[in-house]
Amino acid sequence: MRFGEFLKQSRVEKGQTMQQLSALSGIDQALISKYESSKRFPSDKHLLCLASALDVPVHSLKKEWIADRILQLLGDYDDPLAVLTLAESRVEYLTSQKALQLQDVDEYTKDRLSELDDLHKDWTGKKPLNALQLSKLQEYFNVNYTFDSNRIEGNTLTLQETHLVVNEGITISGKSMKEHLEAINHMEAIGFIRDMVTGNEDITKRNVLDIHRLVLKSIDKENAGAYRKVGVRISGSQYMPPDALQVPELMDDFFRFYQEQKLKMHPVLLAAEMHERLVSIHPFLDGNGRTARLVMNFILLKHGYTLAILKGDAESRLEYYKALEDVQLNNDQRPFYRLIIRKVKDSLKEHLSMV
Template sequence: MKTLLKNARERKGLKTREVAQLLGIDQALISKFEKGTRKPTKDQVVKLASLLEIDFETLMVAWLKEKILYEIGQDDFALKAINMVREEMENSYVTSKKSISKNLSAILEEIDALKVKLDQFRQFDSYRITQALELEYTFESNRIEGNTMTLRETDLVINEGLTISGKSMREHLEVINHQEAIAYIKHLMNKNTPLNEREVLSIHNLILRGINPEDAGRYRKVQVMIKGSSFMPPQPFMVAKEMEDFFIWYETNKNVLHPIVLAAELHERLVTIHPFIDGNGRTSRLVMNLILLQNGYVIANIKGDYDSRMNYYNALETAQTKNNKEDFLLFIAQIEKESLERYLEIIGQ
């Protein structure tokens, strides 16, 4: 692991002092990590992997190997214990895979069949089709949050640069900002940039740019309540730690879960933490759709009409207050299925 860290740092052209400054830890610790005389914490491993652009799985496996060897040393029973642990972990993994309900498993199979079909007809993709669907996404995502722009008005603001009489400056900015945020997640997708704190904050910064500049791209410092919900988000002093756990969970599960489940989980987890003063819903939906796009799916566009919005909110609240995510996972899976079906219909397949 020490060689991994040192080589990656030198490849990036960074000094130990610079790495320490970026991570907010003592410079001496970085030197000790590279010499193998001190082991980073799990949180520090996540941050090092992101900062130094080391494959997370490679770094985590190296870290765990050294941690295990350090803990057990040359104990005579070590190998027997390791084999028992492996067996227990494998059983646990199989159990977690089986925990997906039959209903969810069935819809995921339908989605994957649609994706196979879509992959065969990618050559029929059109910039104009993509542009129209992204416009609809901006319209619906903003409508969920109370923006009163119609689809036509959203089009005029984005594509014609017009100002709509009777609509507030905030509503205009919400439209423009959201469209730019879509362009940004597509940029991340094309670069194959992994989800990390910097990117989530950048997405949020775009959403609130010009609307609430002092809070754009920054975690909240005050307690908030979710209108119409009995769920209470975590206290502000807990947000940074909750977000650290959020990214650790992502890194641990990104290659294990079905992409639809991963995307839906990230959406629910982020909006439950509610890390921002405003813009949590839009940011969470954009993060979800970044994951979907990175895995070759299409944007899951949740509608903003009353019935769709209520179904969305109710499924979320059940996940947040009853520790039961089934309804929410099914809801997102159904939205993605419908989005795939519509996309295939548009391109004539």
């Protein structure tokens, strides 16, 4: 059954005329006619309106809608089964109970974690730092972290320009207002996660939404601190994020996973997991990467580690995206774990060298 046929059948079973459905849903009657004849597909917003007007679960309409779109996409493809098999493996990762399970950590990764634990012990042995040392260290690493995290997302401010914008309040000629705001917002978000650590707070829905709200403050007021309502694609990636209608449930799983694992997993692996899971769910229209990296660094700071900085140059960015895709497409966490372990190790070494 085509989506249009399913829609018409649902309307008829409710004893509604097309005119009545139009009045109840607020959708033009001519457009409903096109939906029922499968000449047009409704948007997510119209699906919600139709489901409400027909008093049917929105997931039932959405399921028929997706099946019809898949049929349309695969109609002229030579090997549709191969495409469906590949898609199934990707969907399974985020939507099945496997999303709440972990693979065993391999010996190589365990060895790297053991080395990291020794460095972490050296770092904690240097504390407490005096107020001036702490202030200088935080200023240096906050600026570097802001520069690279924004650079990953395409911000063109140099490291020096980032410093001038966030610490001196200087406007850089030739740079957009958005780029200035991205730097200022990110610095404020770092302050926010540091305050969360000081206040002994934890990862919650409210805190993650607040971090995202800070990242997009004055840039996109409508979507700052709100889950997306539409589908998205990740530029340059083969991975397709889940449908917008799945986001709330997947984010509930995200927070549940954290609560289940926060006292079991090594904190660096937990930070890497929460980073990758947030990026893969892609719950926001924009700012997913920066928010995920801030969540990761909150977990690291909470456990006495230092800010881990993923570099924004072309080679480093490619390695980062490739490691994420290894999890998203192949469910292979090892490259991403090892990347984050290496970045945490680099950060600890640099902090130790400066004190």
